[in-house]
Amino acid sequence: MQKALLLSIALLASPAAADTLIDNANGIQVGPDGQLQRFTGLLIGDDGKVVRVLKGERLKMPEGTRVVDAAGQTLLPGLIDAHGHVMGLGLALTQLDLTGTKSLAELQQRLKDYAAANPDLPWIVGRGWNQELWANKRFPTAGDLDAVVKDRPVWLERVDGHASVANSAAMKAAGVTAATKAPPGGRIENGLFVDAATVLVASKVPEPTPGLLDQALLKAHAMLLENGLTAVADMGTSPQDWAAMRRMYESGRLKLRNMSYAGGSDSLAAIAPDGPTAWLYGDRLHLGGIKLYADGALGSRGAWLKQPYADAPTRGLPLLTPAELSKQAGIAAGKGFQIAVHAIGDAANDMVLDAYEQLGSAQGDKRWRVEHAQIVDPADLKRFAADKVIASMQPVHQTSDRTMAEARLGPKRLDGAYAWQTLEKSGAKLALGSDFPVEHPNPFHGLAAGISRQGLDDQPPGGWRPWERLTLAQALAGFTRDAAWAGFAEQKFGSLEPGKWADFILIDRDVSAATPHDLARTKVLQTWVAGEKIWEATPETAR
Numbered sequence: 001m002q003k004a005l006l007l008s009i010a011l012l013a014s015p016a017a018a019d020t021l022i023d024n025a026n027g028i029q030v031g032p033d034g035q036l037q038r039f040t041g042l043l044i045g046d047d048g049k050v051v052r053v054l055k056g057e058r059l060k061m062p063e064g065t066r067v068v069d070a071a072g073q074t075l076l077p078g079l080i081d082a083h084g085h086v087m088g089l090g091l092a093l094t095q096l097d098l099t100g101t102k103s104l105a106e107l108q109q110r111l112k113d114y115a116a117a118n119p120d121l122p123w124i125v126g127r128g129w130n131q132e133l134w135a136n137k138r139f140p141t142a143g144d145l146d147a148v149v150k151d152r153p154v155w156l157e158r159v160d161g162h163a164s165v166a167n168s169a170a171m172k173a174a175g176v177t178a179a180t181k182a183p184p185g186g187r188i189e190n191g192l193f194v195d196a197a198t199v200l201v202a203s204k205v206p207e208p209t210p211g212l213l214d215q216a217l218l219k220a221h222a223m224l225l226e227n228g229l230t231a232v233a234d235m236g237t238s239p240q241d242w243a244a245m246r247r248m249y250e251s252g253r254l255k256l257r258n259m260s261y262a263g264g265s266d267s268l269a270a271i272a273p274d275g276p277t278a279w280l281y282g283d284r285l286h287l288g289g290i291k292l293y294a295d296g297a298l299g300s301r302g303a304w305l306k307q308p309y310a311d312a313p314t315r316g317l318p319l320l321t322p323a324e325l326s327k328q329a330g331i332a333a334g335k336g337f338q339i340a341v342h343a344i345g346d347a348a349n350d351m352v353l354d355a356y357e358q359l360g361s362a363q364g365d366k367r368w369r370v371e372h373a374q375i376v377d378p379a380d381l382k383r384f385a386a387d388k389v390i391a392s393m394q395p396v397h398q399t400s401d402r403t404m405a406e407a408r409l410g411p412k413r414l415d416g417a418y419a420w421q422t423l424e425k426s427g428a429k430l431a432l433g434s435d436f437p438v439e440h441p442n443p444f445h446g447l448a449a450g451i452s453r454q455g456l457d458d459q460p461p462g463g464w465r466p467w468e469r470l471t472l473a474q475a476l477a478g479f480t481r482d483a484a485w486a487g488f489a490e491q492k493f494g495s496l497e498p499g500k501w502a503d504f505i506l507i508d509r510d511v512s513a514a515t516p517h518d519l520a521r522t523k524v525l526q527t528w529v530a531g532e533k534i535w536e537a538t539p540e541t542a543r
């Protein structure tokens with residue numbers, strides 16, 4: 001009786017403005033209570049927003065309604081990467097790709113092939129090498145590159161972006177000689193430039209033209225959409241990036257939502273001198289915050305630690321003094337910007353939390369963020385919740401870096417390393433991402449790592465420090481609802497609810513029933529933004 005009554009109400013309630021019905025879906029999302037929610041379809045208005053989330057009821061739709069039979073496929077809210085580098089990904093897709101090289105010889109071979117294929121390029125710029133994947137783990141040198149390309153500058157960035165290697169022609173072009181001293185916060189060794197020293201050569205690389213930036217954005221967005229992402233937080237937008245984004249959104253060629261954080265105080269002043277921008281192009285582009293760096297990364301020993309590294313006599317380096325950090329964050333906060341600071345080492349995390357406390361992070365609804373929060377002194381973990389600070393973390397960093405982290409830190413300092421569940425239990429909010437192009441942007445890799453603490457190779461058995469695993473609901477929240485909240489966008493997207501944008505994906509498996517191994521191998525079938533299908537798998541992409 002009750003069922004029949006509900007059905008008749010449903011029939012009467014079919015709204016005239018709705019123009020798309022997604023039916024027969026295995027809908028899964030995280031509800032406001034943090035639990036997994038099930039639903040069977042969506043009614044989408046002609047404005048691209050969700051009118052109604054269906055839970056099994058059949059709707060009688062007016063003539064002309066577009067009905068999409070999801071054929072029982074799993075439907076998720078569009079996934080959100082809470083920390084990526086959109087232009088970095090796009091440019092990487094146009095440059096020499098060195099990711100996954102298994103040896104110096106392989107790097108040299110790829111460099112040789114690329115140089116031969118691009119004879120007109122004045123500089124050869126590449127990225128993605130990681131000497132940790134090579135048998136002897138030796139950093140590459142200028143000599144290693146000279147052996148392959150001598151006639152023009154070569155500049156190759158490490159996978160984490162915190163070190164680059166130059167050939168002799170690049171150093172010559174940059175005016176770097178044996179007498180050149182590295183600036184504070186940097187190091188130069190045999191053509192390897194670390195952290196603050198990279199600017200010596202990087203500043204001499206010819207600027208990408210606006211046309212190249214536009215192409216890079218298109219390539220990046222295409223890759224993100226096919227991986228099931230419908231929104232990203234762009235961590236470190238430059239004025240040139242912003243101008244390219246404005247051009248490309250203006251012309252309607254970009255669909256994915258971009259929450260920008262200006263790359264440093266100068267970029268912020270150039271892009272948005274007075275305060276956060278409006279949400280532009282149908283809530284697709286917004287600059288609401290600033291990204292600052294407290295330290296470097298663990299791989300190049302640039303992360304700033306409280307005690308020396310276990311495998312080298314250094315503590316790493318802060319990239320800002322506490323006074324400078326407080327000053328820059330304070331000025332941005334005074335104009336209403338959200339603050340996001342990169343902190344990897346435990347000393348850097350401590351410094352950022354100190355600055356946030358001084359500036360009153362817990363007062364009001366500020367949602368300030370620590371990017372990575374990778375190695376935190378266990379005594380500092382509870383300060384995230386107390387200071388109302390978001391831990392913006394990347395599950396794939398844990399699986400990629402675990403053996404390196406063990407070597408850099410030794411066994412006794414791992415208790416606050418990648419401590420996801422400890423942070424969750426303390427009441428801190430997590431936002432999850434990949435840090436692309438440092439890691440592949442595929443969010444299913446992150447979800448799988450999040451619930452298993454295992455890499456794509458299923459190692460180590462049982463997961464690394466498995467008590468820090470997340471539940472599927474926690475991990476999915478980190479890539480949807482909470483990632484939107486971390487960008488002040490939870491009223492717009494991040495969950496499928498009436499009044500929010502109909503951003504969603506159809507995928508080839510039920511994530512709630514998949515093993516971590518299978519979850520990581522999920523294939524995206526369709527990606528929709530604002531009620532519009534903007535990407536669909538083809539036989540070639542379905543591989």
Ligand SMILES: [Zn+2]
Nearest residue numbers: 083084235435
């Ligand atoms: Zn990053």
